[in-house]
Every structure is written in C-alpha cells, then in structure tokens.
Amino acid sequence: MTEKLNATFFYILEKSIKSYRQMAQRTISDEFGSITVDQLLVLQTMKDQPELTQQQIAVAVFKDFASITRIIDLLVRKGYLKRSDHPTDRRRFALTLTSEGEDLLIQVRPRILKNRRIALEGVEEEEMAIARKVLARIVENCSK
Amino acid sequence: MTEKLNATFFYILEKSIKSYRQMAQRTISDEFGSITVDQLLVLQTMKDQPELTQQQIAVAVFKDFASITRIIDLLVRKGYLKRSDHPTDRRRFALTLTSEGEDLLIQVRPRILKNRRIALEGVEEEEMAIARKVLARIVENCSK
DNA sequence: GTCATAATATTGATATATCAAATAATGATT
DNA sequence: AATCATTATTTGATATATCAATATTATGAC
Numbered sequence: 001m002t003e004k005l006n007a008t009f010f011y012i013l014e015k016s017i018k019s020y021r022q023m024a025q026r027t028i029s030d031e032f033g034s035i036t037v038d039q040l041l042v043l044q045t046m047k048d049q050p051e052l053t054q055q056q057i058a059v060a061v062f063k064d065f066a067s068i069t070r071i072i073d074l075l076v077r078k079g080y081l082k083r084s085d086h087p088t089d090r091r092r093f094a095l096t097l098t099s100e101g102e103d104l105l106i107q108v109r110p111r112i113l114k115n116r117r118i119a120l121e122g123v124e125e126e127e128m129a130i131a132r133k134v135l136a137r138i139v140e141n142c143s144k
Numbered sequence: 145m146t147e148k149l150n151a152t153f154f155y156i157l158e159k160s161i162k163s164y165r166q167m168a169q170r171t172i173s174d175e176f177g178s179i180t181v182d183q184l185l186v187l188q189t190m191k192d193q194p195e196l197t198q199q200q201i202a203v204a205v206f207k208d209f210a211s212i213t214r215i216i217d218l219l220v221r222k223g224y225l226k227r228s229d230h231p232t233d234r235r236r237f238a239l240t241l242t243s244e245g246e247d248l249l250i251q252v253r254p255r256i257l258k259n260r261r262i263a264l265e266g267v268e269e270e271e272m273a274i275a276r277k278v279l280a281r282i283v284e285n286c287s288k
Numbered sequence: 289g290t291c292a293t294a295a296t297a298t299t300g301a302t303a304t305a306t307c308a309a310a311t312a313a314t315g316a317t318t
Numbered sequence: 319a320a321t322c323a324t325t326a327t328t329t330g331a332t333a334t335a336t337c338a339a340t341a342t343t344a345t346g347a348c
Contacts, residue, residue: 036333039333063334064336066335066336067333067335067336070333071333074333089343089344090342091342091343091344
C-alpha cells in the first residue's frame with residue numbers, strides 16, 4: 001500500500017507544479033502578452049546577478065545550457081536584453097538589460113508575488129516548512 | 145519575508161520534480177534504451193483503462209491533447225501499440241497494446257517502483273501526508 | 289611559446305507543452 | 319433528411335528539455 005501512496009504522491013507533485021505554471025503563464029499572458037514565465041525567470045536572474053555566465057544562470061534556474069542560449073536569443077530579439085562583447089573573455093558575451101527589460105521586470109513583479117500568494121492561500125507556515133523539507137529530501141535522494 | 149519563503153518554496157518544488165524526472169529517465173534509459181517516462185506513463189494508462197478516449201487519457205496523465213497524439217504516434221512507430229478502426233466511432237481509433245508493449249510494462253515496473261522508493265527514502269509517512277495536502281491545496285487554488 | 293585540455297557557448301535532432309486552427313464524424317434540432 | 323453544434327483527433331507554430339556534436343577561446347603543463 002506504500003506503493004500506491006508513493007504513486008499518488010508523484011502524481012500530485014506533477015499536477016501541482018503544472019497547475020501553478022499554467023495559472024502563472026495565463027495571468028502573465030493576460031497582462032503582458034507574449035512573454036513566458038521562463039523568459040522572465042532568466043531575465044530576473046540576469047538582473048539580480050549580472051556577473052553570472054550563461055552556464056551559471058542555467059544552474060541557478062535549473063535549466064539546460066542549450067535552453068538558456070535559446071531563451072537569451074528570444075530576450076534579445078524582443079528587445080529586453082542587449083548583447084555586446086565581453087571585455088575580458090571572448091568566448092562570452094556581455095549581456096545587459098535594456099530599459100524595456102528593466103521596466104518589464106518592475107511591472108511584472110507584483111503579478112508574480114500575487115500568483116504565489118494565490119497558489120499558497122490557506123497553507124499554514126508549518127505545513128509549508130514540512131513540504132519544503134520533503135521536497136529537499138527528494139532532490140537530495142535523486143542527485144546521488 | 146513570507147515572500148522569500150514563498151519564492152524558495154516554488155523553487156524547490158520545480159527542482160524536486162525535475163530532479164526526480166531526470167533520475168527516473170536516466171535509470172530507464174540505462175536499462176531500456178530509447179523510451180521516455182512520458183511514453184511509459186501513457187502506455188500504462190492505456191493498459192489500465194483501455195476504454196478511455198485520447199482526451200480522457202490526456203486528463204488522466206495531466207497532458208495536452210496534442211501531446212497525447214504525438215506520444216501515441218511514437219508508441220505505434222516503436223511497435224508497442226497497435227492502431228485499428230474503432231468499432232462504433234470513426235473519429236477514433238481502437239488502440240491496443242502489442243505483446244511487446246505488454247512485456248515492456250512488466251519489465252519496467254520494478255524499476256519505476258524502485259525509483260519512487262529511492263526518491264522518498266528517509267521521508268516519514270506523516271511528512272509525506274502533509275506535503276500531499278499542501279500540493280493538493282495548490283492544485284485547488286490554481287484551478288479556480 | 290606550444291600543445292593538450294578545459295571552459296563557454298551554439299547548433300542540431302528529437303520529445304514534450306501549449307495554443308490555435310483544421311478535419312472529420314457524431315448527435316440533436318428542425 | 320439537411321443543418322448545426324459538439325466531440326475526437328490531428329496538425330502547425332513556437333517554446334522548452336535533453337543529449338550529442340561542434341566551434342571558439344582560455345588556461346596550464348611543459
């Protein structure tokens with residue numbers, strides 16, 4: 001019977017993250033049009049830690065190197081990021097947010113905070129702490 | 145500060161499901177070669193509930209209709225599923241597992257159970273129950 | 289300083305996610 | 319029976335995930 005409990009646990013885990021992502025994307029699209037949550041996540045990370053390499057960004061947002069390359073391409077094409085030569089390492093680019101990128105993040109932020117509050121409404125702090133602990137343990141167990 | 149806790153919660157939620165999926169896919173690929181976890185999930189669902197329409201399968205495994213179409217295509221191409229005419233509804237196909245498909249599921253099952261045990265090692269039943277409750281609440285909150 | 293190796297990023301191929309549009313068949317209405 | 323709305327599925331377009339291969343630059347051993 002533990003097996004069944006385990007199965008339903010991973011089912012609800014998948015379902016919860018997908019539900020959240022769908023809700024988040026829907027509300028963002030409604031307010032801001034053609035931008036994805038992943039693109040915003042990468043943009044925010046580049047603003048917060050401008051010194052990171054693309055590979056470090058990938059690790060930070062838990063994405064693949066190749067995905068980061070493509071997401072950055074889209075952000076440049078959309079005018080939220082600017083590529084220029086890197087001063088000391090010619091393998092890299094210097095990537096800086098444009099003023100449009102900065103503005104976008106400022107405007108989107110309240111929506112993101114709201115989405116998290118909506119998703120966690122009615123969840124007690126202690127429950128959340130336990131859930132966090134369980135999830136962290138899963139990460140640990142799966143990374144060995 | 146609640147904001148920060150919320151942010152890290154969704155971070156660890158993303159990270160845990162990705163860690164689990166990566167571990168699961170890696171072990172499956174090592175043992176069984178070119179088959180994805182998603183393909184196995186759909187195949188198992190069709191075995192367990194053969195009467196379901198593709199749309200009902202999509203709901204059951206929490207995937208898009210279009211994804212189900214493409215996953216089924218791959219399963220047919222790989223010889224695990226057989227398409228034939230549906231007896232009463234010509235919009236649909238009758239989809240049945242081949243003996244290769246049946247065999248595959250039987251062989252894969254222990255590995256799937258093992259993966260779940262690995263991922264949940266050291267997690268107490270009560271903690272898991274609370275985590276499940278939190279995740280279910282998130283699903284509820286995001287589906288309104 | 290040269291060379292092997294490592295680091296950084298890109299590209300290609302395939303699978304999946306999502307939305308919208310298209311096809312085709314069914315069921316209900318008149 | 320012809321029409322119309324609904325249902326079931328597929329297809330197209332774009333974004334992301336993953337793995338493998340490639341290109342370019344940097345660095346360390348010698």
